[in-house]
Amino acid sequence: MKTTINSQLSTFTSHVAYRTSHAAPCASPAAPRISRPAHRSAEVLPPRVAYELWADTYPAVAHNPLMRVEQEVVEPMLAKLRARRALDVGTGSGRYVPLLQSTGASVVLGLDFSLAMLTRGIGHRRICADACRLPFRRGAFDVINASLMVGDVADLGAFTREMARALAVGGHLVYSDFHPSWAERGWSRTFRDADGTLHEVSYHPHAIDDHLDAIEQAGLHVRAIREPRVTRSFDPGIRAFRRRWNNPQAVVVFHAVKEP
Numbered sequence: 093m094k095t096t097i098n099s100q101l102s103t104f105t106s107h108v109a110y111r112t113s114h115a116a117p118c119a120s121p122a123a124p125r126i127s128r129p130a131h132r133s134a135e136v137l138p139p140r141v142a143y144e145l146w147a148d149t150y151p152a153v154a155h156n157p158l159m160r161v162e163q164e165v166v167e168p169m170l171a172k173l174r175a176r177r178a179l180d181v182g183t184g185s186g187r188y189v190p191l192l193q194s195t196g197a198s199v200v201l202g203l204d205f206s207l208a209m210l211t212r213g214i215g216h217r218r219i220c221a222d223a224c225r226l227p228f229r230r231g232a233f234d235v236i237n238a239s240l241m242v243g244d245v246a247d248l249g250a251f252t253r254e255m256a257r258a259l260a261v262g263g264h265l266v267y268s269d270f271h272p273s274w275a276e277r278g279w280s281r282t283f284r285d286a287d288g289t290l291h292e293v294s295y296h297p298h299a300i301d302d303h304l305d306a307i308e309q310a311g312l313h314v315r316a317i318r319e320p321r322v323t324r325s326f327d328p329g330i331r332a333f334r335r336r337w338n339n340p341q342a343v344v345v346f347h348a349v350k351e352p
C-alpha cells in the first residue's frame with residue numbers, strides 16, 4: 093500500500109511542483125519514477141509543474157519533521173565550513189541562504205528551475221537554471237548546498253558531475269535526499285496548493301550505493317554520510333508516525349570534498 097508522508101504527519105503540511113513545457117536537462121525519460129497515485133484524488137505531478145503550484149504555500153523555513161531533522165544535520169556541517177562563494181542548488185524559497193551567509197561567504201547565490209519558487213526568496217541573489225547545466229565556470233564555488241532536491245533529478249551522475257565541475261579544488265558539496273527507505277515503504281510526497289487542492293509530486297528514488305558511486309565517479313571524496321531519524325516529540329502525529337514505521341530513517345545527507 094502506498095502511504096503519503098503528509099497523511100502520516102497530519103499536523104504538518106508538506107510540499108513539491110513542475111512546468112510541462114520544459115524538458116529538464118536533469119531528467120531522463122527512461123529513469124524509473126515513484127509516481128503511482130497516493131490518493132485517487134491527488135494528481136501526480138512532475139517536479140517542474142509541482143513546484144510552480146507549491147511555491148505560494150512553501151515557507152522559507154523547515155516546515156515539517158523531515159525538514160527539521162535534515163536541518164539538524166546539515167546546519168552544523170555548513171557551520172564548520174568557511175566559504176567565499178556559496179551556491180544553494182534547488183534553493184526553493186531560500187531556507188539555506190541565511191545559513192550559507194553565516195559561513196562568511198561574500199557571494200551567496202540561490203539557484204532553482206522554478207521561477208515561482210525563486211520569487212519567494214528575498215534579499216539575496218537568485219538565478220533560474222537547471223542543476224545539471226549550471227551557468228557558471230569551472231571552480232566557481234567553495235561550497236555548494238543542495239537540500240532535498242536530488243530526488244527530483246533522474247540522472248544522479250549528471251548532477252554530481254555538474255556539482256564537481258562548479259566546485260573549486262578543496263570545495264565542499266553538502267546535499268540531502270529522501271531516504272531510500274521511502275521507496276521501499278511506498279511513501280509519496282504530497283502538498284496542498286493555495287486553493288487547498290492536494291497534489292502528489294513524483295520523485296526518483298536513489299539508493300545509497302548509487303549516491304556513493306555517483307559522488308566518487310564525479311571525482312569527489314565522501315567525508316560524511318548521515319541517515320537521521322525523525323526525533324522524539326510530544327506531537328501525536330509524529331508519535332504515531334514513529335510507532336507505525338518503527339522510527340525509520342527519514343533522509344540521507346552527504347558531505348563530499350573535491351580533493352586535488
Ligand SMILES: C[S@@+](CC[C@H](N)C(=O)[O-])C[C@H]1O[C@@H](n2cnc3c(N)ncnc32)[C@H](O)[C@@H]1O
Nearest residue numbers: 118143182184187204205206222223239241244
Ligand atoms: C523539496 S524543494 C527543497 C527546497 C529547499 N532546498 C529546501 O530544502 O527548503 C526542491 C527544490 O529543488 C528545485 N529543483 C528540483 N530539481 C531541480 C533542478 N534540476 N534544477 C534546479 N532546481 C531544481 C525545485 O524547484 C524546488 O524548489
